[in-house]
Amino acid sequence: ADAEAAAQARDRQARMTKPAGSLGVLEDLSVRLAGLAGVCPPPLPEPAAVAVFAGDHGVHAQGVTPWPQEVTGQMVANFLAGGAVVNAFATQVGASVTVVDVGVGTLPPAGDGLLDRNIRRGTRDMTVEPAMTRDEAVAAIEVGIAVARDLVAAGNRALLTGDMGIANTTASAALVAAFTGADAGAVTGAGTGVDAETLRHKTDIVRRALARHGLVGDAPAAGSATGTAPGAADPIETLAAVGGLEHAAIAGFVLGAAAERVPVILDGVIAGSSALVAAALAPACLDAAVAGHRSTEPGHGVALAHLGLTPLVDLSLRLGEGTGAVLALPLVQASVRALRDVATFDSAGVTEKQ
Amino acid sequence: ADAEAAAQARDRQARMTKPAGSLGVLEDLSVRLAGLAGVCPPPLPEPAAVAVFAGDHGVHAQGVTPWPQEVTGQMVANFLAGGAVVNAFATQVGASVTVVDVGVGTLPPAGDGLLDRNIRRGTRDMTVEPAMTRDEAVAAIEVGIAVARDLVAAGNRALLTGDMGIANTTASAALVAAFTGADAGAVTGAGTGVDAETLRHKTDIVRRALARHGLVGDAPAAGSATGTAPGAADPIETLAAVGGLEHAAIAGFVLGAAAERVPVILDGVIAGSSALVAAALAPACLDAAVAGHRSTEPGHGVALAHLGLTPLVDLSLRLGEGTGAVLALPLVQASVRALRDVATFDSAGVTEKQ
Numbered sequence: 001a002d003a004e005a006a007a008q009a010r011d012r013q014a015r016m017t018k019p020a021g022s023l024g025v026l027e028d029l030s031v032r033l034a035g036l037a038g039v040c041p042p043p044l045p046e047p048a049a050v051a052v053f054a055g056d057h058g059v060h061a062q063g064v065t066p067w068p069q070e071v072t073g074q075m076v077a078n079f080l081a082g083g084a085v086v087n088a089f090a091t092q093v094g095a096s097v098t099v100v101d102v103g104v105g106t107l108p109p110a111g112d113g114l115l116d117r118n119i120r121r122g123t124r125d126m127t128v129e130p131a132m133t134r135d136e137a138v139a140a141i142e143v144g145i146a147v148a149r150d151l152v153a154a155g156n157r158a159l160l161t162g163d164m165g166i167a168n169t170t171a172s173a174a175l176v177a178a179f180t181g182a183d184a185g186a187v188t189g190a191g192t193g194v195d196a197e198t199l200r201h202k203t204d205i206v207r208r209a210l211a212r213h214g215l216v217g218d219a220p221a222a223g224s225a226t227g228t229a230p231g232a233a234d235p236i237e238t239l240a241a242v243g244g245l246e247h248a249a250i251a252g253f254v255l256g257a258a259a260e261r262v263p264v265i266l267d268g269v270i271a272g273s274s275a276l277v278a279a280a281l282a283p284a285c286l287d288a289a290v291a292g293h294r295s296t297e298p299g300h301g302v303a304l305a306h307l308g309l310t311p312l313v314d315l316s317l318r319l320g321e322g323t324g325a326v327l328a329l330p331l332v333q334a335s336v337r338a339l340r341d342v343a344t345f346d347s348a349g350v351t352e353k354q
Numbered sequence: 355a356d357a358e359a360a361a362q363a364r365d366r367q368a369r370m371t372k373p374a375g376s377l378g379v380l381e382d383l384s385v386r387l388a389g390l391a392g393v394c395p396p397p398l399p400e401p402a403a404v405a406v407f408a409g410d411h412g413v414h415a416q417g418v419t420p421w422p423q424e425v426t427g428q429m430v431a432n433f434l435a436g437g438a439v440v441n442a443f444a445t446q447v448g449a450s451v452t453v454v455d456v457g458v459g460t461l462p463p464a465g466d467g468l469l470d471r472n473i474r475r476g477t478r479d480m481t482v483e484p485a486m487t488r489d490e491a492v493a494a495i496e497v498g499i500a501v502a503r504d505l506v507a508a509g510n511r512a513l514l515t516g517d518m519g520i521a522n523t524t525a526s527a528a529l530v531a532a533f534t535g536a537d538a539g540a541v542t543g544a545g546t547g548v549d550a551e552t553l554r555h556k557t558d559i560v561r562r563a564l565a566r567h568g569l570v571g572d573a574p575a576a577g578s579a580t581g582t583a584p585g586a587a588d589p590i591e592t593l594a595a596v597g598g599l600e601h602a603a604i605a606g607f608v609l610g611a612a613a614e615r616v617p618v619i620l621d622g623v624i625a626g627s628s629a630l631v632a633a634a635l636a637p638a639c640l641d642a643a644v645a646g647h648r649s650t651e652p653g654h655g656v657a658l659a660h661l662g663l664t665p666l667v668d669l670s671l672r673l674g675e676g677t678g679a680v681l682a683l684p685l686v687q688a689s690v691r692a693l694r695d696v697a698t699f700d701s702a703g704v705t706e707k708q
Contacts (some may be wrong), residue, residue, distance in 0.1 A: 018438075
């Protein structure tokens with residue numbers, strides 16, 4: 001980040017016609033975005049583009065979710081038809097939606113517009129073997145980088161992460177545990193809604209996968225305290241072992257956005273766990289990352305704390321698709337808009353605090 | 355609220371292509387808005403209009419704030435010139451801003467567009483005498499009702515509260531204490547930013563005003579626990595004793611929106627304390643009220659808890675003007691947009707959870 005542009009933004013916030021600090025989190029955000037852009041005020045983060053990366057998961061065979069695997073492909077068709085929640089939200093805030101098949105198992109006849117970047121038709125079962133090879137993981141990261149680059153080349157000035165993948169909260173939990181050292185019990189959640197018995201089983205599956213790949217940390221089971229992070233030493237290997245193709249692509253998307261100095265708004269736990277991968281590869285990429293929201297998944301809070309990111313929206317969402325990121329977009333835009341447009345005490349002839 | 359329309363919305367939320375309950379707070383909100391409108395899906399809450407009610411306060415003479423009183427009028431001019439944060443935010447989300455002088459003391463030569471509904475040039479000092487007469491309070495309420503009615507007649511389908519008034523967090527604290535029974539110490543905050551000594555003095559002023567008008571509740575000083583609410587028996591009398599002209603107008607604005615069955619998004623503690631007045635007069639008006647955000651003012655949390663409203667945005671804002679309400683607007687719109695546009699499992703051919 002550019003310290004001088006950030007300092008200029010901080011200074012301007014202090015001269016704007018409002019009590020100092022009264023915009024709270026949005027003041028800090030505007031300063032970060034000025035630092036990212038290297039200029040104050042930074043460009044308005046619009047137009048904005050959501051990229052929904054879709055993939056399937058071999059661990060589905062372990063019974064971690066009540067949803068059939070074919071729902072991933074069916075929802076891809078739903079996105080392309082404009083029928084999903086992310087479409088409705090994106091329409092409301094004026095963002096485009098790009099759907100990327102990076103690893104879907106089976107795809108019904110889908111509408112136009114799908115970006116076919118399929119690396120493989122679903123990952124392998126992480127409890128048995130690595131979910132991906134290193135080459136597959138790297139190829140999926142490169143998909144994400146390329147999508148980010150292309151969306152910025154098309155004129156977008158804000159990127160938003162989206163995802164679709166039945167069972168992908170299981171992979172997310174494993175990634176969060178591996179990159180933070182947290183216990184499986186502290187990061188595995190109900191996802192799209194599983195009962196208590198399935199949640200116990202799902203937690204056990206995450207724990208088994210971590211053990212299988214030598215990724216068990218030393219943090220105590222209680223709470224979100226994190227210890228050594230066994231997955232951080234070789235991020236690609238960890239991603240390949242327990243991640244998903246959409247996680248890999250989203251990690252690349254974050255790296256790509258950062259390379260373009262364009263903000264990338266993270267959605268929920270899928271994005272949070274993917275950002276852990278990106279940050280392990282290149283910590284500076286977090287300069288571009290904005291936490292759109294906090295989902296109800298416990299692993300998401302652990303990931304955000306580890307990343308040092310403050311979520312903008314906290315409405316008990318647990319849908320994914322990019323919905324939480326899209327809801328945060330107007331807040332991000334408003335923070336920059338204020339920095340650009342608001343008068344100063346001098347220019348408006350308003351008397352300052354005595 | 356219309357129970358049948360609300361039930362239809364609840365049913366539709368369960369059939370939409372997403373896990374049941376996964377939109378969290380926004381599902382409940384869409385159900386409330388269907389009940390308010392009496393039809394499912396309800397109309398999209400757009401176009402949207404912010405009304406900024408401005409007034410001055412006699413209690414300013416007691417030294418409760420470091421800001422000079424003339425800043426109220428100067429900021430009115432700033433709103434009209436489009437230079438304030440509420441203008442920037444409203445531009446970003448596509449809302450209009452209407453500025454209403456309901457009680458400003460002195461007004462510099464201002465730009466076009468001011469609604470002159472001045473009832474009196476600032477309230478009296480509540481520590482000495484009632485801030486308003488009953489007639490003045492009622493007239494200011496009627497200003498708010500009329501502004502709401504006119505904005506809806508002009509086609510607006512969402513109303514947002516805004517306020518400007520140096521020292522108006524002092525009046526808000528007194529109103530919250532009077533209508534919830536909370537102690538002055540639990541509801542008085544730093545407002546636009548006062549030091550610890552001024553905060554102690556401000557709290558003492560609020561306590562003195564409550565005692566002066568027989569409005570001291572029986573809640574313990576600690577926390578936000580509320581007891582009997584001495585101000586609820588005669589809401590107009592209470593409002594006149596310790597409220598502000600902008601508080602009265604905002605109470606009327608909430609009543610007017612409810613009468614039109616149009617949602618009204620509340621900003622911070624000024625709106626929260628005003629909504630307590632409106633709810634004491636006509637509890638059903640809360641069907642129309644949406645808590646836009648939670649500010650850092652302690653009295654705001656107490657008011658929201660008493661009103662039973664869940665804030666949508668929580669970003670440590672403490673600016674007022676309507677800024678928190680404006681930031682919440684896209685979230686309110688998105689909740690309705692989803693209910694209107696999202697496909698059902700049947701219509702999209704997506705398999706349901708097993």
